[in-house]
Amino acid sequence: MQKRALTRRSFLSLSGAIAAGLALTGCEGQRSDGKTEIEFVSYKREAVSIFEALMAEFNESNDHIYLNFTSPNDAVTIMKTRFVREDYPDVVAIGGDASYADFVDSNILADVSGYPGMAKVQPAYQEIMKSVTYVPMDGIYGVPYIANAAGMLYNKDMFAEKGWDLPETWDEFIDLCEKIKAEGEVLPLYLGFLDTWTILSPWNSMLVELVPSDHIRKVNAGEATFADYYREPAEKLLKLLDYAEDGPMAYSYEDACTAFARGQSAMFPCGSFAVPQILSANPEMNIGLFAMPACDDPDDRIIVSGVDLCWNMLTAKEDHREQIYEVIDFLNEPENLQTYCDDQKAIPCIEGDFTLDPLFDDIQSFLDEGKVIDYPDHSYPSGMACDAQLQAFLLEKDVDAFLANWDNLWQRYNKTVIRKYAEYMANQG
Template identity: 45%
Template sequence: MAKKKLICGLTALLLAGCGLTGLMGCGKQETAAGKTEIEIVSYKKEAVDTFNEIAEKFNETHDDIHLTIDSPNEAMTILKTRFIREDYPDIVVIGGDMDYSNFLDSDLFADISDLDVLSETKSSYLDMDKQLEFIPQEGTYALPYVANAAGILYNKDLFEEHGWKVPQTWSEFMALCEQIQSAGVQPLYFGFKDTWTCLAPWNALAVGLADPQLCSEVNNGTTTFTKGYDETAEKIKALLGYGEANPTAYSYNDACTAFARGQSAMYTIGSYAIPQIKSVNPDMNIGTFTFPANEDEADNVLNSGIDVQFCVMKACKNKEAAYEVLRFLYEDDTIRTYLDEQGGIACKQGDFPLSSELEGVRSYIESDRMADFQDHHYPSEMSVDAMIQTYLLDDSADTKKTFLNKFDKDWKRYNRDLIWKVQQYNEKEGTSEDTK
């Protein structure tokens, strides 16, 4: 059944964008003598050495199970091809995004509700996975592992030199931008030439201003993006007066370089940009604060999403062996190995290392005050990043209305089948509502 459901959603994508050259021979490794073989396929190519190290430690300490972790190039394309062939690994490493939603909707993942270490996961990240379900599912289908965070990076030395304080509210943030500008320093840098960077401030604002389940509510017909994103659209536009004069003339690399060289006091980007910034200025003293989107600090939320999580395939024939692997991966020492080498935020409860650059958002992490990136719910075909960029460049009087109307119109266009499926589910469950 899984294959039949998946072919409709994946075959066209594969034929349109990728050939199958080099995908042969991707099947499971031969079972090690006398051991149960567990194969993990990971999409995190940059973490290949770390996962190899972890697999080696597992194999040294387990006599009955042999673990192989593959981190191939074009991992998602390879996975989709293998799924169509029903050549499944035992576990996949995937992010908390639309790929996870699509695979779950295709009935590929096993319910791991009976996995004991799930109880040690921060509730925010379990909630994020539930919010990624197209149709509400009974059970749990992923073990969140490591997350990232996005807000505002700032130059701590500049702040200390001028006596600037980290803002807690939107009004304080706007006043700070004015104060920085009055001191002859540019407050913000954007780098909107690369359209995806437009999503950084958008997501960081939206988590504090919009319902985390907004996309699902729109699919349910209970609200619209025109209503849900009105304040987010208003405030992201207000940022433009404090950045570079022509933000779409500068790329992500340009923005990282400019911020590293002290050309702005703040940068509206996520923690993932820190390595790039430090490649230009290794000694830069960088801090992070949660985007103060609201007038009450208590309403602010850290934008954090799942970067790495483990899903057991429904076709896995050795579920207990797979669980033993997941328990090892969830041991504190194993998580620390990953964090020490790859960075990020542990999705497991407990005292785990946090990079110095993220100390400013520690309280949000420890109090589980976090929400997922809104764009993890957007179909790539909709190109929301380009829509936001166009909106930011539009100076016409009705630009916000035009942008939000297009958001609603395009959402229906690119999610037609999903919306129909949700409507059918609601009718069956007796929960269908008209748009308010």
């Protein structure tokens, strides 16, 4: 395994300004009341009320730590700006995604593999945190807290009324779509591909079943091309258009959530993160989630599940490690974690006797068996705008041109990561 990367991303290469002054007295982080202030900055705006309540509960009961938990708009941009100014919070709460990989690569995040509570984190999500980094790394640089899942959302009541079975293979899925289309009462699918990121939901769900889990690292190592892997998922993604609304690129994510909530479609290829939005349009809707049946063998089905929220300690604040761990212990207490899961329709990354929302009934066995893989797009370079490339492909419908363009763009926008991987492999002998 590679040790900590020494390079910094461009947003960290600027000369740091003096840290913004804190409204405290004495040494850094020390309040006038004698408590040590621990600052968490979270990107989960939708959960702000939950964390404000937990912050109040913690501060009322703790006599030596004051928890300051904020969830600003555009939180990741604010985090990066504060890093440039060397105005570091103690913890950033983000997902296990490309931003996490950037922060690890920039030597911003501390290794928390020694956190005692890590033993309670499900191994599958520990592995996901390790897999997100650009090259294999020693350690884990975030404590997984909450996960989500993607696949095919479906209208449980509609399926029960019509007597439709959940498809387990691609052929069964197409047969079901054909049946629903022939009946003509509702659409089989609603897509809402105006917001390009929504295309990544079915794309990710197909990739994890149809291509090797290490395909991106093989491409970065020069051992393969995306054209070797992406033809079948591209063709199947294109096939979804036959069963969806006319001109899905004209309808937004919100449009799709609303249409699905109103019963205009039987299914919606998205994830658990969409359910609160759907329920806002129809609070009584009975929603289920099943694994995307993109494969030919039911045993090859896998759930896309990523770490939606993890606690990441800053290297600049390692002197507060003991206090930070105490706060994380509190947030990870089963009753607090259950509260979050109930409100946000989320999956706990912590092992324990938790009650999941009925939304997850059809994928419970996948979660229990650890048949989960992280979202492949978490390893896509942001500059390449991969979601926009997929939208352009669905408009042009030229698979060969799409594959060639994807490989060309990958080499252009992923040069730094490819170089790092080459250095890593060379160092491994």
